[in-house]
Amino acid sequence: MASTESSLKTGNQTMLLNFNGDDVYNNMVDGPYILKYIVLQNNNGTQADYLENVYNTTAYNYTDFASKPLVSLTGNYSDNGLDTNNDILYDCLIIGVGVQVASNGNVIISARLMTGNGNEIQWASNTSYLYENQTNTMLLRFNGTLIHDSLINGPYQLKDLYMYHTGDLEKSVYVANAYNTSAYSYTAFFGLPECKKGDENCDGIVSDFELLDCISEWANGLFADFDLLEAINNWSKVG
Ligand SMILES: [Ca+2]
Ligand SMILES: [Ca+2]
Numbered sequence: 001m002a003s004t005e006s007s008l009k010t011g012n013q014t015m016l017l018n019f020n021g022d023d024v025y026n027n028m029v030d031g032p033y034i035l036k037y038i039v040l041q042n043n044n045g046t047q048a049d050y051l052e053n054v055y056n057t058t059a060y061n062y063t064d065f066a067s068k069p070l071v072s073l074t075g076n077y078s079d080n081g082l083d084t085n086n087d088i089l090y091d092c093l094i095i096g097v098g099v100q101v102a103s104n105g106n107v108i109i110s111a112r113l114m115t116g117n118g119n120e121i122q123w124a125s126n127t128s129y130l131y132e133n134q135t136n137t138m139l140l141r142f143n144g145t146l147i148h149d150s151l152i153n154g155p156y157q158l159k160d161l162y163m164y165h166t167g168d169l170e171k172s173v174y175v176a177n178a179y180n181t182s183a184y185s186y187t188a189f190f191g192l193p194e195c196k197k198g199d200e201n202c203d204g205i206v207s208d209f210e211l212l213d214c215i216s217e218w219a220n221g222l223f224a225d226f227d228l229l230e231a232i233n234n235w236s237k238v239g
């Protein structure tokens with residue numbers, strides 16, 4: 001849809017209608033295009049004339065309209081668990097996202113990892129300088145402890161992927177449901193050990209100071225009697 005307005009004199013004159021190139025591109029159909037309806041109104045808004053099937057344009061490729069986005073997804077994804085300290089448990093889940101760019105530059109990507117039952121595990125993002133005419137993989141790194149603490153086995157879902165090239169902030173890429181990972185057991189990921197009662201910094205020891213904290217919290221009604229007894233019991237086993 002396009003419209004224009006001019007102050008006309010008597011006699012034949014030309015009015016120009018500008019159709020947005022992005023709209024033509026997003027329609028993804030090659031021309032010729034049909035100028036379907038024309039309504040002519042005078043300046044008080046009443047219809048002066050009307051024509052249907054007015055004109056067929058010459059042939060165009062829709063791809064000739066609007067510039068190509070500078071960054072796009074190739075549709076290739078990969079995932080793997082990474083064990084950085086060789087204790088057999090994964091410290092993080094790495095998802096690789098295939099990306100290509102139409103010109104060299106920084107690409108920013110973010111997405112969130114979800115469990116199959118729709119709980120969010122974590123958002124991750126990354127920035128990389130990418131080169132044109134190459135297949136690039138951008139990596140998203142998700143924390144293994146958060147995956148473990150979801151208590152839900154994979155496949156996990158990569159959702160709400162958002163990506164843009166810093167050379168063109170207007171043409172971003174968004175995909176609601178980007179990728180499903182392979183199957184993982186949440187127990188394959190490293191989770192923090194459960195801390196003993198009274199062990200506030202979770203180092204396996206209830207120190208004198210930590211016990212004093214517990215007693216003061218108990219005195220203020222913030223710590224239950226049996227929790228304090230358990231903390232005292234854990235404290236007494238030190239050394
Ligand atoms: Ca590990
Ligand atoms: Ca401690």
